Amino acid sequence: MDQQNERVKQFCNHPLRYVRMKPDNDTSRSRNCDGCGDDSGYGYNCGRCNIQAHVSCIGWPDIINHPCHSRHPLKKVSPETIDYTDGKCQFCRSPLVDLMFHCSVCNFSVDLRCWLKPAPLTIYQEKSHNHTLxxxxxxxxxxxxxCGLxxxxxxxxxxxxxFMLHKGCINLARVININRHDHKISHTYQLxxxxxxxxxxxxxxxxxxxxxxxxxxxxxxxxSKCATREDVWDGKELEDDLEDEEEKDPYEEINEKEIIHFxxxxxxxxxxxDGIAxxxxxxRCDACVMPVSSDTFFKCVECEFFLHKVCASLPRKKRNILHNHKLDLQYGDEYSGKDFECTYCQKHFDGFRYKCLSNYxxxxxxxxxxxxxxxxxxxxQHELHPHPLFRTSKExxxxxxxxxxxxxxxxxxACDFALGxxxxxxxxxxxxxxDDHVLSLHHGAGSSKGQLWCDICEGKTDPSVWYYSCDDCGVTLHIDCVLGDMNYFMxxxxxxxxELVSNDxxxxxxxxVCEKRCMFPFFLRGISYSDKTxxxxxxxxxxxRGHNRWEEWYSKVNTL
Structure with a gap:
């Protein structure tokens, strides 16, 4: 171009791509604007004609005819010159920030992208409707x-x-699996x-x-919109998948009292x-890492391996309301000496776990x-709340x-309550x-008067949040003080x-590290490198590792 401000003529009728102006490592040609020569910003590119330019450097037509607005032609205008529109494109509803085409009689606006790549005027999809739309x-x-919206x-x-459809519902899946239900669900236009x-x-x-x-x-x-939410549906269309996936049993039953678990x-x-339980x-159960005596359990006849009967029956694959893909049951150590972190409650734990292996x-x-x-x-259902709870949203x-x-x-x-x-x-x-008695979760001060205090750390207990208490003795205890952060370790x-040791x-x-007496149910015991204490x-x-004084522990213990 002889002059940098000279406009590129209107592009051809080929499909255009919105691209960033930058050197192209895949070809010998750099992505400079064919109008001003600058390589910064964004613009449109035609791969067939090998031309590209900023929006402002293209000689867009002053007047166009749009098939969805045949009553009047549309004129090229800048959004800032008109103050009576809603500031959005009639079709994609994106903010109008560049040049647009507008009808002042009907207050009809179309942005450049929707003019360059218009939605098809007619669609015929037998699965959606038996007539042309x-x-x-x-x-x-x-x-x-x-979708009913x-x-x-x-x-x-x-x-x-x-009959009317949103553009987004034209290709709505017909048969899907969601993480809220065990069976496939199918789309219907009338319940x-x-x-x-x-x-x-x-x-x-x-x-x-x-x-x-x-x-x-x-x-x-x-x-329809709830079923196809990204946190509910895995995105797979199952209309042509007629057979359900065959699941393997978690154990083989030898007789009424003996099994072989996978x-x-x-x-x-x-x-x-029950007599010797x-x-x-x-x-502790090797699956949930909770005391085995809390439920009926199995014991290995040759070694110290325990499984609650409920844990032994856990499916090897399952869906869960917290994740949109099917999960696989995992066991054993993935990494020697490393605990795991639950993605959803952020607690660290050991034992069995469900892991997503179906999505990269x-x-x-x-x-x-x-x-x-x-x-x-x-x-x-939680005993501290009178109504049932659901995973209704991802907010x-x-x-x-x-x-x-x-x-x-x-x-x-039923009320404005949420439980993390x-x-x-x-x-x-x-x-x-x-305490000699069983502790249970509580909230509120109940019949107690005055300030509540934790009997473990001797700090104040806030009755507006949950805490542990003894119904017989009336003691109040912080949840963190009762459980610690290694309660689900073995x-x-x-x-x-x-080594994890019970604090009993x-x-x-x-x-x-903190130079205080260990007050939690478990603590770690190590051997000092220097003096073997x-x-x-x-x-x-x-x-x-990451605590501001972790050297006090890691530099002294034998990590072998």
Whole structure:
């Protein structure tokens, strides 16, 4: 170009791409604007004609005719020169920031992208409707027959019958799996008479519009938009997948009391009789890492391996309301001496876990559920709240149990209450050395008067958040003080260079990091490199690499 301000003539009728002006490493040609020569900013590119330019450097036509607005021509204008529009494109609803084409008589605006790549005027898809659908440029609201939601403009309309679709519902999946239901669900354009409630958002449904329903569960249905949410659906269309995936059993039954579990297939597990179960009170289940005496359990006939009967029956693959892909049950150590972190409650744990192996992005992010989060289902009933709870949305909310913001919550549809996963999975009842009775979760001051105090740390207890208390003695205890941050680790196993030991001795040792007596149920015991003396860390927080004084632990203990 002789002059930098000379405009490029209007591009050809080929499809254009919106690109960044920068050197192209794949070709010898740099991506400079053919109008001004600059290589900064963004513009349009035609790969067939090998030309490109900034929006402002292209000689767009002054007047165009648009097939969706045949009554009047559209004139090229700048958005800032008109103050009576809503500032959005009639079709894509994106803000009008560049040049646009506009009809002042009808207040009709189209941005450059929708003019260059217009939506098809007519569509025929037998799966959506048995007539041809025509794109109508209109501003009045309408109700989509596929999803039942009100749209504000531009539906695809059947000119032969009263049928309208959002553009986004044209290619709506027909048969899918969602993480809220065990069976496949299919899309229908009419649910039929009934008092329907959405299985995801739990709101009432209009049976005259489209939704997803289950052929095996006559009362189950889900809004189309709720069923296809990214946190609910895995994105797979299953209409042509006629066969269900065959699931492997978690164990082989030898007789009424003996099994061979897939996680311990070299030995036989035998059901422990009630008469001798008490003798294993301090043993823990290798799956959920909770005391085995809390439920019926199996024991290996040859080694110290325990499984609750409930844990032994956990499926090898399952869906969960917290994740949109199917999860695989994992066991054993992935990394020697390393604990795991649950993606949803953020608690560190050991034992079995459900992990997402069906999606590369989830594998890269290590999406993982501990045993407590993996067993959460709907409706979720908690004894400290009178109404059932559901995973209705993916929005952050304030947890009603701890008062903290939580990313993953269960919500009440009857009142304004939300429960974060970190609090929803707390043990309802626990034993602690500070009291001879069983402790249970509480909230509120109850009949107590005055300030409440924690009998472990001797700090104040806030009655507005949940805490542990003894119904017989009336003691109040902070949840963190009762459980610590290694409650779901296996005693006797090594973590972060030390052995996990139960804090049930006559005296409590001193932590070499925080220099306080270890007050939690478990602590780490290590051997000092320098003088071979025994040293202790009272919590994962103190021993974790990254703590501002972690050298006090890692530089002294034997990590072998």
């Amino acid at each position: 025509t794109l109508m440029a209109r501003k009045d609201s309408f109700t989509c027959n596929a 009100v749209g504000d403009r531009n539906p695809y309309v059947c000119l032969e019958c009263d 039929g008479h009934g008092d329907w409630e959405c299985g995801v958002c739990r709101k009432r449904m209009d049976w005259t519009f489209g939704a997803f329903s289950c052929s095996r569960c006559p009362s189950y249905a889900v809004h 996680s311990h297939d070299l030995h036989i597990l035998r059901l422990v009789d 008490a003798s294993y009170e301090k043993k 992005a989830c594998m890269h992010l290590t999406i993982m559920l501990d045993m407590r989060c993996s067993t959460i289902s709907e409706p979720f 952050h909310k304030t947890c009603g149990a701890c008062g903290e913001d939580s990313e993953y919550v269960l919500s009440c549809i 996963m970190e609090c929803a999975t707390l043990p309802r009842k626990v034993k602690h050395r500070c 005693p006797g196993k090594r973590y972060m260079g030390g 001795g006559m005296t409590r040792p001193f932590c070499i 025994v040293v202790f860390a009272c919590s994962r927080k103190c021993a974790y």
